[in-house]
Amino acid sequence: MAPGRALLEVHGLWKAFGGVQAVRDLTFSVEEGEIFGLLGPNGSGKTTVFNLVAGTLRPDRGEVRFRGISLNGVPAHRRAAMGIARTFQLVRSLAHLSVLDNVAIARLYGASPAPSVAAARREAEELLGLVGLREKASLPAAQLNLAERRRLEVSRALATRPRLLLLDEPFAGLNPEEVHAEIALFQRLRAEGLTLVLVEHNVPAVRALCGRVAFLNSGEKIAEGTPEEVLGHPRVVDIYLGRG
Ligand code: ADP
Ligand code: MG
Numbered sequence: 656m657a658p659g660r661a662l663l664e665v666h667g668l669w670k671a672f673g674g675v676q677a678v679r680d681l682t683f684s685v686e687e688g689e690i691f692g693l694l695g696p697n698g699s700g701k702t703t704v705f706n707l708v709a710g711t712l713r714p715d716r717g718e719v720r721f722r723g724i725s726l727n728g729v730p731a732h733r734r735a736a737m738g739i740a741r742t743f744q745l746v747r748s749l750a751h752l753s754v755l756d757n758v759a760i761a762r763l764y765g766a767s768p769a770p771s772v773a774a775a776r777r778e779a780e781e782l783l784g785l786v787g788l789r790e791k792a793s794l795p796a797a798q799l800n801l802a803e804r805r806r807l808e809v810s811r812a813l814a815t816r817p818r819l820l821l822l823d824e825p826f827a828g829l830n831p832e833e834v835h836a837e838i839a840l841f842q843r844l845r846a847e848g849l850t851l852v853l854v855e856h857n858v859p860a861v862r863a864l865c866g867r868v869a870f871l872n873s874g875e876k877i878a879e880g881t882p883e884e885v886l887g888h889p890r891v892v893d894i895y896l897g898r899g
Contacts, residue, residue: 665683665708665718666718668716670703679874680717681875686850689850692867694871696894698873708739709821739817739819740821742809742823742825743823749796751795753796754795764814764815765814765817788803801829819849820844821851822852824854825841858882865882870885
């Protein structure tokens with residue numbers, strides 16, 4: 656496989672909260688078009704890394720680069736406009752609004768906002784078709800089940816026309832059938848040229864999707880490589896078996 660171009664580069668990143676060193680000296684890069692996995696036990700710093708990349712947190716030291724451009728000092732809304740989108744571990748849709756309007760609002764932000772509310776609604780309908788929610792368009796978001804709310808989150812992120820999508824535990828709480836459908840959706844997004852970074856505990860899903868993964872423990876990267884390599888790494892095995 657020909658080496659790709661780094662879309663996202665994280666270099667020497669540090670972040671502490673009071674006495675907790677959440678991210679320590681973290682370096683990794685994600686190439687255009689790949690699905691990169693960020694693994695690690697609860698509290699190992701995965702969501703903090705997403706916050707540092709999306710710009711909702713500032714690093715104590717180190718740098719995030721996107722398309723070769725340093726994001727130091729760049730606020731979150733400008734990062735969204737540059738093409739970085741994310742979903743949250745806890746679903747954040749606007750419960751009282753319709754499914755369609757949740758997506759239409761997101762379509763008014765990001766890299767190339769829709770020119771009008773009517774256009775935003777039209778394009779939101781297409782996005783709902785892509786994630787399989789077209790039939791639910793007029794329902795209040797509160798009436799969706801968990802799997803559907805996660806899909807709504809994905810379509811809201813896609814509405815900002817990202818180049819990089821950060822997915823924080825997208826399979827949590829889903830049944831095997833729903834996980835399967837979600838895997839197919841992410842493969843399709845990748846085939847359409849999107850680059851994905853996935854934080855996930857679901858090992859079969861990680862194996863199915865990710866070409867490369869990094870494993871964090873107490874904010875430090877302790878292994879990186881293919882899912883096979885990393886999940887077979889002795890320190891990773893020890894952590895999974897509670898000997899870490
Ligand atoms: P993960 O997503 O891997 O479960 P997090 O990035 O959420 O881990 O958390 C890493 C560590 O940083 C944990 O010890 C967590 O309690 C702490 N932490 C995360 N966010 C904050 C915050 N906003 N304030 C204080 N501590 C935080
Ligand atoms: Mg987390």
